[in-house]
Amino acid sequence: MARSGLPTVAAAVGLAAVVTSLACSPAESGPEPGYFGRWEVIGFDMPGFHALSAEESQALVGTEAFFSEGEARFGDRGCRPPAYDERDVELADFGSEYRLDPALLDLTDPVHVVDVGCAAGPGPGSLLIIRADGSLLTVWEGVFFELARVSP
Numbered sequence: 431m432a433r434s435g436l437p438t439v440a441a442a443v444g445l446a447a448v449v450t451s452l453a454c455s456p457a458e459s460g461p462e463p464g465y466f467g468r469w470e471v472i473g474f475d476m477p478g479f480h481a482l483s484a485e486e487s488q489a490l491v492g493t494e495a496f497f498s499e500g501e502a503r504f505g506d507r508g509c510r511p512p513a514y515d516e517r518d519v520e521l522a523d524f525g526s527e528y529r530l531d532p533a534l535l536d537l538t539d540p541v542h543v544v545d546v547g548c549a550a551g552p553g554p555g556s557l558l559i560i561r562a563d564g565s566l567l568t569v570w571e572g573v574f575f576e577l578a579r580v581s582p
Contacts, residue, residue: 462499463514465544465558465566469495469577478530480572487573495555495568495577502546504555504568509548516544528569535574538562 471493476484493505502512521539525532532541537559544558554575559567566577 463516463544464564465560466497466499467582468580469497469566470580471495471575472578473576475535475574475576476572477534477574478528478572482571482573487575490554490570490575493554494580497546497558502548502555504553507548507550507553507555509550513547514544515547516542518542528572535559535567536561 471491473491474487476482476487480487490505494503495505496503496508497512497514499511501510502508518540519527521532521537521541524537524541524543538561542560544560546556546558548556554570555568557569559569559574561567565579567574568577569575
């Protein structure tokens with residue numbers, strides 16, 4: 431009787447290995463998000479209350495940002511791996527949150543935003559705002575920085 435149980439145990443172990451393999455293998459994913467890639471700060475807007483001066487903001491123009499599944503980086507600050515949390519915010523709510531007229535930033539309703547989570551905490555590049563044309567804004571200390579794609 432012990433002999434007849436061996437194939438059953440072997441089959442159970444084999445099945446467990448297959449299930450574990452399937453559970454641990456990466457799921458098929460769709461296309462990469464449009465914000466993945468290499469970006470550069472090309473300008474900034476100061477439409478509402480801001481804590482940075484124009485000089486401090488200008489110093490960030492030319493800064494490179496990079497976003498991928500395994501890394502998020504803005505200038506010298508970054509993390510591996512980041513956590514991305516996408517959400518839509520009603521245009522009026524966005525305007526209220528940042529105390530500005532969202533029309534000044536040429537945003538769509540709803541505003542599609544991405545929280546970029548890094549262990550180091552918030553900083554420039556930790557909130558991405560996706561515009562209708564695919565370009566990005568990131569906000570830091572009330573200043574909205576425009577990012578242009580450098581490469582995918």
